[in-house]
Amino acid sequence: MTALRDETVGAGEPWSGVIETGQHLRITDLEGRQGVDFLCYNADNPLERYHAPNTLKAAGTLRLTAGHGLYxxxxxxxFTLVADTAGGYNDTIGGCCGAHSNEMLYGVADCPGCRENFLEALGGHGLGRRDIVPNVNFFCNVPVADGGKLAERTFAPVPGGGTRPGDHVELRAEMRALAVVSNCPQVNNPCNDGKPTPIRVEVLPGG
Ligand SMILES: [Zn+2]
Known part of the structure:
Protein backbone atom coordinates (compact mmCIF):
# COMPACT_ATOMS: atom_id res chain seq x y z
CA MET A 1 0.00 0.00 0.00
CA THR A 2 1.64 3.23 -1.16
CA ALA A 3 1.48 5.99 1.40
CA LEU A 4 -0.02 9.32 0.33
CA ARG A 5 2.25 11.01 2.83
CA ASP A 6 5.15 9.41 4.67
CA GLU A 7 7.10 11.79 6.85
CA THR A 8 9.52 11.66 9.72
CA VAL A 9 8.60 14.25 12.34
CA GLY A 10 11.67 15.35 14.23
CA ALA A 11 11.94 15.31 17.99
CA GLY A 12 9.70 17.99 19.46
CA GLU A 13 8.18 19.04 16.13
CA PRO A 14 4.53 19.51 15.02
CA TRP A 15 2.73 17.94 12.05
CA SER A 16 -0.71 18.47 10.55
CA GLY A 17 -2.73 17.33 7.58
CA VAL A 18 -6.18 16.65 6.17
CA ILE A 19 -7.14 12.97 6.07
CA GLU A 20 -9.94 12.13 3.61
CA THR A 21 -12.83 9.93 4.74
CA GLY A 22 -11.73 6.30 4.82
CA GLN A 23 -8.01 7.05 4.68
CA HIS A 24 -5.77 5.89 7.50
CA LEU A 25 -3.33 7.85 9.62
CA ARG A 26 -0.52 5.79 11.14
CA ILE A 27 1.74 7.23 13.83
CA THR A 28 4.85 5.20 14.65
CA ASP A 29 7.14 5.63 17.64
CA LEU A 30 10.45 5.07 15.87
CA GLU A 31 12.78 4.76 18.85
CA GLY A 32 10.34 4.00 21.67
CA ARG A 33 9.14 5.85 24.78
CA GLN A 34 7.92 8.86 22.83
CA GLY A 35 4.61 10.57 23.63
CA VAL A 36 2.52 12.03 20.81
CA ASP A 37 -0.17 14.65 21.47
CA PHE A 38 -3.12 14.66 19.09
CA LEU A 39 -6.06 16.92 18.17
CA CYS A 40 -8.60 16.43 15.40
CA TYR A 41 -11.37 18.43 13.75
CA ASN A 42 -14.00 18.15 11.03
CA ALA A 43 -11.86 19.58 8.19
CA ASP A 44 -14.90 21.15 6.54
CA ASN A 45 -16.25 22.69 9.77
CA PRO A 46 -13.52 22.92 12.42
CA LEU A 47 -16.05 24.13 14.99
CA GLU A 48 -16.81 20.42 15.25
CA ARG A 49 -13.77 18.99 17.03
CA TYR A 50 -12.47 16.27 19.30
CA HIS A 51 -14.41 16.05 22.56
CA ALA A 52 -12.91 14.06 25.42
CA PRO A 53 -16.14 13.47 27.40
CA ASN A 54 -18.05 12.07 24.42
CA THR A 55 -15.03 9.88 23.61
CA LEU A 56 -14.89 8.58 27.19
CA LYS A 57 -18.63 7.96 27.35
CA ALA A 58 -18.45 5.92 24.14
CA ALA A 59 -15.30 4.00 25.13
CA GLY A 60 -16.13 3.38 28.80
CA THR A 61 -12.45 3.72 29.71
CA LEU A 62 -9.87 6.46 30.15
CA ARG A 63 -7.38 4.57 27.94
CA LEU A 64 -8.15 4.26 24.26
CA THR A 65 -7.17 1.32 22.10
CA ALA A 66 -8.18 -0.41 18.87
CA GLY A 67 -11.94 -0.31 18.35
CA HIS A 68 -12.49 2.98 20.15
CA GLY A 69 -13.67 6.13 18.40
CA LEU A 70 -12.39 9.67 18.81
CA TYR A 71 -15.72 11.49 19.05
CA PHE A 79 -11.48 8.83 13.72
CA THR A 80 -11.64 5.20 14.80
CA LEU A 81 -8.54 3.59 16.27
CA VAL A 82 -8.04 0.47 14.15
CA ALA A 83 -4.64 -0.62 15.45
CA ASP A 84 -2.66 -0.07 18.64
CA THR A 85 0.48 -2.07 19.30
CA ALA A 86 1.33 -0.13 22.46
CA GLY A 87 -1.11 -1.88 24.76
CA GLY A 88 -3.74 0.79 25.24
CA TYR A 89 -1.59 3.51 26.75
CA ASN A 90 -3.39 6.29 24.92
CA ASP A 91 -4.36 8.89 27.49
CA THR A 92 -7.47 11.07 27.39
CA ILE A 93 -7.16 13.24 30.50
CA GLY A 94 -3.60 14.60 30.93
CA GLY A 95 -3.83 17.18 28.16
CA CYS A 96 -0.83 18.75 26.50
CA CYS A 97 2.34 20.13 27.99
CA GLY A 98 3.26 23.75 27.39
CA ALA A 99 5.29 26.62 28.71
CA HIS A 100 2.68 27.59 31.32
CA SER A 101 2.05 24.08 32.65
CA ASN A 102 5.77 23.28 32.63
CA GLU A 103 6.32 26.24 34.94
CA MET A 104 3.40 25.16 37.15
CA LEU A 105 4.39 21.47 37.35
CA TYR A 106 8.17 21.52 37.12
CA GLY A 107 9.15 25.09 38.05
CA VAL A 108 10.97 25.67 34.78
CA ALA A 109 10.67 28.91 32.83
CA ASP A 110 10.60 29.37 29.06
CA CYS A 111 10.19 25.67 28.32
CA PRO A 112 7.65 25.43 25.48
CA GLY A 113 5.82 22.22 24.68
CA CYS A 114 2.92 20.70 22.80
CA ARG A 115 0.63 23.70 23.35
CA GLU A 116 3.07 25.87 21.43
CA ASN A 117 3.36 23.17 18.73
CA PHE A 118 -0.43 23.04 18.47
CA LEU A 119 -0.57 26.82 18.08
CA GLU A 120 2.02 26.69 15.30
CA ALA A 121 0.30 23.86 13.44
CA LEU A 122 -3.22 25.26 13.91
CA GLY A 123 -2.05 28.63 12.58
CA GLY A 124 -1.46 27.00 9.21
CA HIS A 125 -5.16 26.15 9.04
CA GLY A 126 -6.58 29.48 10.20
CA LEU A 127 -7.07 28.19 13.74
CA GLY A 128 -5.53 29.17 17.08
CA ARG A 129 -5.76 29.27 20.86
CA ARG A 130 -9.57 29.13 20.90
CA ASP A 131 -9.38 25.83 19.05
CA ILE A 132 -7.15 23.93 21.50
CA VAL A 133 -9.21 21.47 23.53
CA PRO A 134 -8.14 18.69 25.93
CA ASN A 135 -6.32 16.30 23.59
CA VAL A 136 -5.40 12.64 23.24
CA ASN A 137 -1.88 11.56 24.22
CA PHE A 138 -0.75 8.49 22.31
CA PHE A 139 1.86 6.28 24.04
CA CYS A 140 1.30 8.00 27.41
CA ASN A 141 0.30 6.71 30.83
CA VAL A 142 -1.82 8.78 33.23
CA PRO A 143 -2.62 6.32 36.02
CA VAL A 144 -5.70 6.92 38.17
CA ALA A 145 -5.76 5.16 41.52
CA ASP A 146 -8.83 3.94 43.37
CA GLY A 147 -10.44 7.04 44.82
CA GLY A 148 -9.42 9.11 41.83
CA LYS A 149 -5.91 10.06 42.90
CA LEU A 150 -3.50 10.93 40.08
CA ALA A 151 0.22 10.20 40.01
CA GLU A 152 2.63 12.85 41.17
CA ARG A 153 2.93 15.27 38.23
CA THR A 154 0.18 13.34 36.44
CA PHE A 155 2.22 11.38 33.88
CA ALA A 156 4.04 8.13 34.69
CA PRO A 157 6.22 5.88 32.54
CA VAL A 158 4.37 3.31 30.44
CA PRO A 159 4.76 0.04 32.40
CA GLY A 160 7.06 -2.66 31.10
CA GLY A 161 9.80 -0.32 29.93
CA GLY A 162 7.62 1.91 27.77
CA THR A 163 6.59 1.75 24.16
CA ARG A 164 9.09 -0.01 21.93
CA PRO A 165 10.62 1.07 18.63
CA GLY A 166 8.03 0.47 15.91
CA ASP A 167 5.01 0.63 18.18
CA HIS A 168 2.23 2.44 16.38
CA VAL A 169 -1.38 3.52 16.38
CA GLU A 170 -3.48 3.60 13.23
CA LEU A 171 -6.66 5.64 12.84
CA ARG A 172 -9.32 5.51 10.12
CA ALA A 173 -10.90 8.84 9.23
CA GLU A 174 -14.68 8.65 9.62
CA MET A 175 -15.11 12.11 8.10
CA ARG A 176 -12.82 14.48 6.21
CA ALA A 177 -10.59 15.23 9.17
CA LEU A 178 -7.89 17.71 10.10
CA ALA A 179 -5.28 15.98 12.27
CA VAL A 180 -2.86 18.01 14.38
CA VAL A 181 0.10 16.23 15.95
CA SER A 182 2.73 17.35 18.43
CA ASN A 183 5.71 15.03 18.76
CA CYS A 184 6.06 15.93 22.43
CA PRO A 185 9.16 18.00 23.27
CA GLN A 186 8.79 17.35 27.00
CA VAL A 187 12.10 16.93 28.87
CA ASN A 188 10.79 17.25 32.44
CA ASN A 189 8.84 14.04 32.97
CA PRO A 190 9.61 10.32 32.73
CA CYS A 191 7.54 9.56 29.60
CA ASN A 192 10.50 9.81 27.24
CA ASP A 193 13.41 9.82 29.69
CA GLY A 194 13.87 13.54 29.02
CA LYS A 195 15.02 12.72 25.50
CA PRO A 196 12.46 13.40 22.75
CA THR A 197 12.93 11.30 19.61
CA PRO A 198 11.48 11.27 16.06
CA ILE A 199 8.22 9.68 14.97
CA ARG A 200 6.89 8.61 11.56
CA VAL A 201 3.53 9.84 10.29
CA GLU A 202 1.91 8.13 7.31
CA VAL A 203 -1.35 8.83 5.49
CA LEU A 204 -2.53 5.64 3.80
CA PRO A 205 -5.29 5.04 1.27
CA GLY A 206 -8.43 3.44 2.65
CA GLY A 207 -9.74 -0.01 1.92
ZN1 LIG B 1 3.96 17.44 25.29
Missing amino acids: SDEARPI
Missing part, protein backbone atom coordinates in the same frame (compact mmCIF):
# COMPACT_ATOMS: atom_id res chain seq x y z
CA SER A 72 -16.59 15.09 18.32
CA ASP A 73 -18.62 17.58 20.34
CA GLU A 74 -21.50 16.54 18.08
CA ALA A 75 -20.92 12.95 19.26
CA ARG A 76 -19.84 11.73 15.83
CA PRO A 77 -16.62 9.75 15.35
CA ILE A 78 -13.88 11.78 13.67
Whole structure:
Protein backbone atom coordinates (compact mmCIF):
# COMPACT_ATOMS: atom_id res chain seq x y z
CA MET A 1 0.00 0.00 0.00
CA THR A 2 1.64 3.23 -1.16
CA ALA A 3 1.48 5.99 1.40
CA LEU A 4 -0.02 9.32 0.33
CA ARG A 5 2.25 11.01 2.83
CA ASP A 6 5.15 9.41 4.67
CA GLU A 7 7.10 11.79 6.85
CA THR A 8 9.52 11.66 9.72
CA VAL A 9 8.60 14.25 12.34
CA GLY A 10 11.67 15.35 14.23
CA ALA A 11 11.94 15.31 17.99
CA GLY A 12 9.70 17.99 19.46
CA GLU A 13 8.18 19.04 16.13
CA PRO A 14 4.53 19.51 15.02
CA TRP A 15 2.73 17.94 12.05
CA SER A 16 -0.71 18.47 10.55
CA GLY A 17 -2.73 17.33 7.58
CA VAL A 18 -6.18 16.65 6.17
CA ILE A 19 -7.14 12.97 6.07
CA GLU A 20 -9.94 12.13 3.61
CA THR A 21 -12.83 9.93 4.74
CA GLY A 22 -11.73 6.30 4.82
CA GLN A 23 -8.01 7.05 4.68
CA HIS A 24 -5.77 5.89 7.50
CA LEU A 25 -3.33 7.85 9.62
CA ARG A 26 -0.52 5.79 11.14
CA ILE A 27 1.74 7.23 13.83
CA THR A 28 4.85 5.20 14.65
CA ASP A 29 7.14 5.63 17.64
CA LEU A 30 10.45 5.07 15.87
CA GLU A 31 12.78 4.76 18.85
CA GLY A 32 10.34 4.00 21.67
CA ARG A 33 9.14 5.85 24.78
CA GLN A 34 7.92 8.86 22.83
CA GLY A 35 4.61 10.57 23.63
CA VAL A 36 2.52 12.03 20.81
CA ASP A 37 -0.17 14.65 21.47
CA PHE A 38 -3.12 14.66 19.09
CA LEU A 39 -6.06 16.92 18.17
CA CYS A 40 -8.60 16.43 15.40
CA TYR A 41 -11.37 18.43 13.75
CA ASN A 42 -14.00 18.15 11.03
CA ALA A 43 -11.86 19.58 8.19
CA ASP A 44 -14.90 21.15 6.54
CA ASN A 45 -16.25 22.69 9.77
CA PRO A 46 -13.52 22.92 12.42
CA LEU A 47 -16.05 24.13 14.99
CA GLU A 48 -16.81 20.42 15.25
CA ARG A 49 -13.77 18.99 17.03
CA TYR A 50 -12.47 16.27 19.30
CA HIS A 51 -14.41 16.05 22.56
CA ALA A 52 -12.91 14.06 25.42
CA PRO A 53 -16.14 13.47 27.40
CA ASN A 54 -18.05 12.07 24.42
CA THR A 55 -15.03 9.88 23.61
CA LEU A 56 -14.89 8.58 27.19
CA LYS A 57 -18.63 7.96 27.35
CA ALA A 58 -18.45 5.92 24.14
CA ALA A 59 -15.30 4.00 25.13
CA GLY A 60 -16.13 3.38 28.80
CA THR A 61 -12.45 3.72 29.71
CA LEU A 62 -9.87 6.46 30.15
CA ARG A 63 -7.38 4.57 27.94
CA LEU A 64 -8.15 4.26 24.26
CA THR A 65 -7.17 1.32 22.10
CA ALA A 66 -8.18 -0.41 18.87
CA GLY A 67 -11.94 -0.31 18.35
CA HIS A 68 -12.49 2.98 20.15
CA GLY A 69 -13.67 6.13 18.40
CA LEU A 70 -12.39 9.67 18.81
CA TYR A 71 -15.72 11.49 19.05
CA SER A 72 -16.59 15.09 18.32
CA ASP A 73 -18.62 17.58 20.34
CA GLU A 74 -21.50 16.54 18.08
CA ALA A 75 -20.92 12.95 19.26
CA ARG A 76 -19.84 11.73 15.83
CA PRO A 77 -16.62 9.75 15.35
CA ILE A 78 -13.88 11.78 13.67
CA PHE A 79 -11.48 8.83 13.72
CA THR A 80 -11.64 5.20 14.80
CA LEU A 81 -8.54 3.59 16.27
CA VAL A 82 -8.04 0.47 14.15
CA ALA A 83 -4.64 -0.62 15.45
CA ASP A 84 -2.66 -0.07 18.64
CA THR A 85 0.48 -2.07 19.30
CA ALA A 86 1.33 -0.13 22.46
CA GLY A 87 -1.11 -1.88 24.76
CA GLY A 88 -3.74 0.79 25.24
CA TYR A 89 -1.59 3.51 26.75
CA ASN A 90 -3.39 6.29 24.92
CA ASP A 91 -4.36 8.89 27.49
CA THR A 92 -7.47 11.07 27.39
CA ILE A 93 -7.16 13.24 30.50
CA GLY A 94 -3.60 14.60 30.93
CA GLY A 95 -3.83 17.18 28.16
CA CYS A 96 -0.83 18.75 26.50
CA CYS A 97 2.34 20.13 27.99
CA GLY A 98 3.26 23.75 27.39
CA ALA A 99 5.29 26.62 28.71
CA HIS A 100 2.68 27.59 31.32
CA SER A 101 2.05 24.08 32.65
CA ASN A 102 5.77 23.28 32.63
CA GLU A 103 6.32 26.24 34.94
CA MET A 104 3.40 25.16 37.15
CA LEU A 105 4.39 21.47 37.35
CA TYR A 106 8.17 21.52 37.12
CA GLY A 107 9.15 25.09 38.05
CA VAL A 108 10.97 25.67 34.78
CA ALA A 109 10.67 28.91 32.83
CA ASP A 110 10.60 29.37 29.06
CA CYS A 111 10.19 25.67 28.32
CA PRO A 112 7.65 25.43 25.48
CA GLY A 113 5.82 22.22 24.68
CA CYS A 114 2.92 20.70 22.80
CA ARG A 115 0.63 23.70 23.35
CA GLU A 116 3.07 25.87 21.43
CA ASN A 117 3.36 23.17 18.73
CA PHE A 118 -0.43 23.04 18.47
CA LEU A 119 -0.57 26.82 18.08
CA GLU A 120 2.02 26.69 15.30
CA ALA A 121 0.30 23.86 13.44
CA LEU A 122 -3.22 25.26 13.91
CA GLY A 123 -2.05 28.63 12.58
CA GLY A 124 -1.46 27.00 9.21
CA HIS A 125 -5.16 26.15 9.04
CA GLY A 126 -6.58 29.48 10.20
CA LEU A 127 -7.07 28.19 13.74
CA GLY A 128 -5.53 29.17 17.08
CA ARG A 129 -5.76 29.27 20.86
CA ARG A 130 -9.57 29.13 20.90
CA ASP A 131 -9.38 25.83 19.05
CA ILE A 132 -7.15 23.93 21.50
CA VAL A 133 -9.21 21.47 23.53
CA PRO A 134 -8.14 18.69 25.93
CA ASN A 135 -6.32 16.30 23.59
CA VAL A 136 -5.40 12.64 23.24
CA ASN A 137 -1.88 11.56 24.22
CA PHE A 138 -0.75 8.49 22.31
CA PHE A 139 1.86 6.28 24.04
CA CYS A 140 1.30 8.00 27.41
CA ASN A 141 0.30 6.71 30.83
CA VAL A 142 -1.82 8.78 33.23
CA PRO A 143 -2.62 6.32 36.02
CA VAL A 144 -5.70 6.92 38.17
CA ALA A 145 -5.76 5.16 41.52
CA ASP A 146 -8.83 3.94 43.37
CA GLY A 147 -10.44 7.04 44.82
CA GLY A 148 -9.42 9.11 41.83
CA LYS A 149 -5.91 10.06 42.90
CA LEU A 150 -3.50 10.93 40.08
CA ALA A 151 0.22 10.20 40.01
CA GLU A 152 2.63 12.85 41.17
CA ARG A 153 2.93 15.27 38.23
CA THR A 154 0.18 13.34 36.44
CA PHE A 155 2.22 11.38 33.88
CA ALA A 156 4.04 8.13 34.69
CA PRO A 157 6.22 5.88 32.54
CA VAL A 158 4.37 3.31 30.44
CA PRO A 159 4.76 0.04 32.40
CA GLY A 160 7.06 -2.66 31.10
CA GLY A 161 9.80 -0.32 29.93
CA GLY A 162 7.62 1.91 27.77
CA THR A 163 6.59 1.75 24.16
CA ARG A 164 9.09 -0.01 21.93
CA PRO A 165 10.62 1.07 18.63
CA GLY A 166 8.03 0.47 15.91
CA ASP A 167 5.01 0.63 18.18
CA HIS A 168 2.23 2.44 16.38
CA VAL A 169 -1.38 3.52 16.38
CA GLU A 170 -3.48 3.60 13.23
CA LEU A 171 -6.66 5.64 12.84
CA ARG A 172 -9.32 5.51 10.12
CA ALA A 173 -10.90 8.84 9.23
CA GLU A 174 -14.68 8.65 9.62
CA MET A 175 -15.11 12.11 8.10
CA ARG A 176 -12.82 14.48 6.21
CA ALA A 177 -10.59 15.23 9.17
CA LEU A 178 -7.89 17.71 10.10
CA ALA A 179 -5.28 15.98 12.27
CA VAL A 180 -2.86 18.01 14.38
CA VAL A 181 0.10 16.23 15.95
CA SER A 182 2.73 17.35 18.43
CA ASN A 183 5.71 15.03 18.76
CA CYS A 184 6.06 15.93 22.43
CA PRO A 185 9.16 18.00 23.27
CA GLN A 186 8.79 17.35 27.00
CA VAL A 187 12.10 16.93 28.87
CA ASN A 188 10.79 17.25 32.44
CA ASN A 189 8.84 14.04 32.97
CA PRO A 190 9.61 10.32 32.73
CA CYS A 191 7.54 9.56 29.60
CA ASN A 192 10.50 9.81 27.24
CA ASP A 193 13.41 9.82 29.69
CA GLY A 194 13.87 13.54 29.02
CA LYS A 195 15.02 12.72 25.50
CA PRO A 196 12.46 13.40 22.75
CA THR A 197 12.93 11.30 19.61
CA PRO A 198 11.48 11.27 16.06
CA ILE A 199 8.22 9.68 14.97
CA ARG A 200 6.89 8.61 11.56
CA VAL A 201 3.53 9.84 10.29
CA GLU A 202 1.91 8.13 7.31
CA VAL A 203 -1.35 8.83 5.49
CA LEU A 204 -2.53 5.64 3.80
CA PRO A 205 -5.29 5.04 1.27
CA GLY A 206 -8.43 3.44 2.65
CA GLY A 207 -9.74 -0.01 1.92
ZN1 LIG B 1 3.96 17.44 25.29
